[in-house]
Amino acid sequence: MTWRTVHITKRSKLDLRMNHLVVRSKDHTTRIHLSEVGLLMIETTQVSVTTALLSELSKQKIRVVICDEKHNPISELLPYHGCHDCSKKIITQFNWDDGFMKALWSNIIFQKIFNQRQVLIAKKCDKYYIDLLSSYLSDIALDDKTNREGLSAKVYFAGLFSNEFIRGDETVTNAALDYGYQIILSCFNREIKICGYLTELGIHHKSQHNPFNLSSDLMEPVRPIVDVIVYDNKFGAFGKEEKRIVQSVLHKDVFVNNKRQVLTNAISIYTKSIMDALLYKDLTKIKWIQYEL
Amino acid sequence: MSYRYMRIIVFFDLPTTTSSDLKEYRKFRKEIIRLGFFMMQESVYVRLALNASVERSIIEKVKKVKPPKGLVQVLSVTEKQFANIQTLVGEVENETLDTDDRMVIL
Numbered sequence: 001m002t003w004r005t006v007h008i009t010k011r012s013k014l015d016l017r018m019n020h021l022v023v024r025s026k027d028h029t030t031r032i033h034l035s036e037v038g039l040l041m042i043e044t045t046q047v048s049v050t051t052a053l054l055s056e057l058s059k060q061k062i063r064v065v066i067c068d069e070k071h072n073p074i075s076e077l078l079p080y081h082g083c084h085d086c087s088k089k090i091i092t093q094f095n096w097d098d099g100f101m102k103a104l105w106s107n108i109i110f111q112k113i114f115n116q117r118q119v120l121i122a123k124k125c126d127k128y129y130i131d132l133l134s135s136y137l138s139d140i141a142l143d144d145k146t147n148r149e150g151l152s153a154k155v156y157f158a159g160l161f162s163n164e165f166i167r168g169d170e171t172v173t174n175a176a177l178d179y180g181y182q183i184i185l186s187c188f189n190r191e192i193k194i195c196g197y198l199t200e201l202g203i204h205h206k207s208q209h210n211p212f213n214l215s216s217d218l219m220e221p222v223r224p225i226v227d228v229i230v231y232d233n234k235f236g237a238f239g240k241e242e243k244r245i246v247q248s249v250l251h252k253d254v255f256v257n258n259k260r261q262v263l264t265n266a267i268s269i270y271t272k273s274i275m276d277a278l279l280y281k282d283l284t285k286i287k288w289i290q291y292e293l
Numbered sequence: 294m295s296y297r298y299m300r301i302i303v304f305f306d307l308p309t310t311t312s313s314d315l316k317e318y319r320k321f322r323k324e325i326i327r328l329g330f331f332m333m334q335e336s337v338y339v340r341l342a343l344n345a346s347v348e349r350s351i352i353e354k355v356k357k358v359k360p361p362k363g364l365v366q367v368l369s370v371t372e373k374q375f376a377n378i379q380t381l382v383g384e385v386e387n388e389t390l391d392t393d394d395r396m397v398i399l
Contacts, residue, residue: 003343007398019327020389023399030399031389033329036341244398251395262395 003262005039005250006032009240011046016053038264039063039250043071043243063190065183071243073182082193089196092279100281101203102143104274108204109144111221111288113137116156118291119224123231129159143204149220160231173230175238180226180246181219187250187264188215191271203278218274225249225263225291254291263289298372298393299342301351303330307363317360324358331389341372341391 008014012025020031021040040062042049057064057077064077083089117133132155136148157165161173168174192199192214202213210216229249235242249263256266266289273287303325307318322338328351330338342348348369359365372393390397 003395005396007396009398012399018323019329025399028399029388031331032397033340033389035329036390244396248396 003038004032004036005041005247006037007041007043007244007247008047009043011044013048014042014053015050016056019056021053021057034060034062037062039065041065041067041073041247043067045069061190061194063186065186071240072179073186076186076189078189078193078199083196086196090198093197093201096203096278097281100278103283104277105204105217106140106142106144107283107286108217108220109149110137110140112223113140113148113152113156115221115224115291116152116227119228119231120156120159123160123228125159129155133159160227172235172238176230176233176235176242176246177226179238179243180230180249181223183247183250184219184222184226184267185212185215187267188212188219188271191268192218192275194268195272195275197275218271222263222267222289225252225254252291254289256289257287297344299345299348300370300372300375301330301340301342301348301355302333302368302370303338303340303355303365304368305336305338305360305363305365307360307365314362317362321358321360321365325355328354328358331387331391333385333387339375339391341393342369 006021006023008023010025012023015022015024016034017031019035020033021037023030023032034056040057042065045068054064054077058079061079061082065073066075066077068074113133113136117130117137120130120133133152136152136155139146140148153167157167165171165173167177189199189212197214199212199214200210202210202217205213205216207213226246226249229246233242233245252263253260254263254266255261256269261269269287270289273285277283277285305321307321308314309318325338328340330340333339340351342351352367352369355367
């Protein structure tokens with residue numbers, strides 16, 4: 001199990017030596033054993049990386065995220081072959097049962113709205129919004145046909161931030177949320193790849209422009225964890241320091257299968273359990289992520 | 294997963310008289326560095342392990358690369374015990390990251 005997140009923020013050279021990631025900057029050299037690295041986040045464009053390192057990082061399934069000149073994640077490294085029987089997995093993925101996917105989607109939405117409601121309760125928001133979410137929870141249709149998800153998101157953000165808050169506006173809060181979601185999304189991308197499935201082929205998200213449809217589906221119930229961090233910190237601006245605070249979401253303690261885990265590991269367990277559920281058409285196999293607020 | 298950090302310390306004394314002895318020595322040293330050990334001082338190498346089960350699996354891996362001759366010993370202690378180490382003379386120099394931080398910023 002990997003446990004470190006390594007952030008590269010200075011001009012440096014990264015290479016591979018004896019199974020170690022070697023980070024050489026002007027005045028300092030650091031070596032980190034690859035078995036300890038879970039995520040390598042390259043936050044500046046002033047870094048050179050060797051291909052030997054890149055291929056070894058892919059082999060050991062270490063997530064690599066590259067940022068643009070504004071330090072926003074822009075790309076990531078995903079291995080061609082996440083596991084030994086990808087081809088078989090992909091064939092099963094194309095044949096996932098339609099009815100079951102619909103049932104799964106309504107379950108995912110239930111978890112999402114449930115978690116959103118937990119956030120509102122924990123943050124002592126207006127009871128009006130909490131009650132609305134409760135009513136939405138009780139009438140989620142199969143495949144969320146009545147779009148309770150969209151409605152609840154509207155109510156939830158209004159309740160959590162303010163009535164004037166609009167998701168999609170260019171505000172600091174939105175930037176922070178987007179950043180947090182992006183990091184969670186890249187976690188899911190990696191886990192889905194490791195399980196051997198395609199991220200493009202979603203269960204509900206079917207956008208032709210989104211290469212991460214499946215990841216977007218699975219991450220829904222986890223989004224509120226990011227919201228809480230953004231809410232708690234009340235960022236005035238969104239710079240380097242703030243990004244670091246949002247990133248710390250990956251090391252937050254959550255519960256999965258009644259065991260305490262850090263979020264990255266929890267996502268791994270949750271993703272595998274969903275894939276099992278889809279394979280065996282059995283909703284009880286899913287290990288939902290629970291969190292205290 | 295529980296995090297009860299441990300330290301694995303490998304002590305070794307290997308014969309260095311013939312060139313094949315030296316070859317075995319170099320091979321062993323490289324292998325344990327590859328496993329994530331770093332030099333604490335000459336012939337004493339150390340590695341951080343996440344918990345007891347990781348610790349056992351690493352020791353198994355060391356066993357697989359052990360040299361044919363010489364003396365090699367392994368000792369595991371908890372991170373707390375290891376942190377109590379006192380340096381009487383000299384200074385510790387090390388490039389390998391050996392803290393238990395989850396988030397490393399370089």
